Amino acid sequence: MTIADVARHANVSRQTVSNVLNSPEVVKEETRQRVLAAVEALGYRVSAAARQMRTGRSRLLATRIETTQDGMNVFDRFLHGLTESAAGSGYRVLLYTATDDQSEIAAFDQLLGEFEPDGFVLTSTHHGDARTSWLAERDLPFVTFGRPWGTSEAGHPWVDVDGAAGTEAATRHLLDGGHRRIGFLGWETGSGVGDDRKSGWSRTLAAGGLDTDLAMETDGTPAQGQAGARELVERGATALVCVSDSVALGALQVTPSVVGFDDTPVAAAIGLTTLGQPLAEAAARCVELLTDRLSGRPTAPHVLLTPTLVIRKDP
């Protein structure tokens, strides 16, 4: 089924068929209908490879599939949303793997030479992210799910979830429950996401004139969450805001008034109150930002979404 078959069937030239499909406004309505009917009748579909040969555009968006370390991640839901939104805009999602920035850059390089994806969707942004500078230097289209930590201004579009707003809601929730000594279990300082989530907790307590001394750093595992929770409770904490569901899972062994972050399946399973990220929307906005740029439309600089507190038990 080529464009030539359609042309023959509709009694027009190949070019006219192409025009009907790509610049409908340039062809007479009657002809347009006839060509469309032929397309329908023959079940014609444009060949992506041939189109790419001619236009240099692949209609492919590449993204890395993340290794699920402890499995309590959120990426698979984002990826599903990404695939769906991309399809809605005529794009397909191509997967690659990488273990660090350098190997991911190598993947960019290889992919660009071979499949020529039109854009990249990056996740897990971090301080000193080598990937974004590599892509930016080459003026390649990309969007990140995660803001550019540590850079004063973003040279690229990004979508992120407002972690501070999330922990603020969590802290308020615990304050509303009557707690006054609320601790925070975070990650090591220097993690952009972790620091952001911590700031929402501290600013909320500070605004209420409360102490912000009940904070501890963990490596993100339930084990350290439990240890940290034990110490904070000894120091007087009656409730804990946690940087992740994984940490919250450990904290839960020590005290019941815990709020997690991410709304992973684990949280749902054990009835943990947590912060849910609007992942499908985040994915949709990523596609929007990227396809806007690819189509030369003006692009919003970035999008910041608000997480939702999922209350599964009394504070």
Add this chain to the structure above:
Amino acid sequence: MTIADVARHANVSRQTVSNVLNSPEVVKEETRQRVLAAVEALGYRVSAAARQMRTGRSRLLATRIETTQDGMNVFDRFLHGLTESAAGSGYRVLLYTATDDQSEIAAFDQLLGEFEPDGFVLTSTHHGDARTSWLAERDLPFVTFGRPWGTSEAGHPWVDVDGAAGTEAATRHLLDGGHRRIGFLGWETGSGVGDDRKSGWSRTLAAGGLDTDLAMETDGTPAQGQAGARELVERGATALVCVSDSVALGALQVTPSVVGFDDTPVAAAIGLTTLGQPLAEAAARCVELLTDRLSGRPTAPHVLLTPTLVIRKDP
């Protein structure tokens, strides 16, 4: 960077460059080295689109990204393995979404017309699977992760995990722990996967001369798992083998001697003994079966892998 640039740089014809890359044995060693050096120096990469135009092969494998219903699924780990193994064989993974067999078939149809994936990897096979017959009728290359339930013989290669062997190991484990009244919490009869998992439990008890009357069906939720567990315990069960971690999670509220299935993050988080599927290997074998067929190599009819009992506490 085209093949012509490489040819110029290496002082040979385009054809020689193509030969070096596609039929190395046909070109003189010295020339080969010179061309390879030019490829390296120029960072040349073959254009997938142009190659596809000429050969009709896209080096793309398509697979559906599953909606995570309760999030306790296993697909994301399989997908990661698939992407990695595919890359090892020179293939990339292309994603699509679908909500049922019919919409997935529509996705096949569209994909085949546009991106022309060389093969499909299907998951979640079930009784009366419309997808496999559609693909088989058209003689399109595909492999399923999951055996063809209900069909006497497979007309296509498949990879699966031996659920019965898994529940047999689980049942043995509980028998070794001293239990004699061991129940089974399953899905509704008619689910291929569920019936298979149940059979391992019943055959093991039967082999030990024990009763197999302690079985109940659930809809797979923790809630029904809990309800089912309560009834089985009332009827005398002291331990339970469950068809999934999700069901096991509910059962765990009733009795501690529970074995789940799938080794989801939830199982790890709550210390549930469960059966782990070798997902990375399953993915690798899927790629192997599919690429064997694509290369015209003789293909193993199917591969059955054995799950591993992950013991997280005493039976």
Add this chain to the structure above:
DNA sequence: TTGTATGCGTTATCAA
């Protein structure tokens, strides 16, 4: 062992 000619299906350019 290497080189030449050709076509894959599409779209942009330009002419009718």
Add this chain to the structure above:
DNA sequence: TTGATAACGCATACAA
């Protein structure tokens, strides 16, 4: 408004 032609980069048949 429509049609003819060329070109994208590659790989094959065939000739040298």
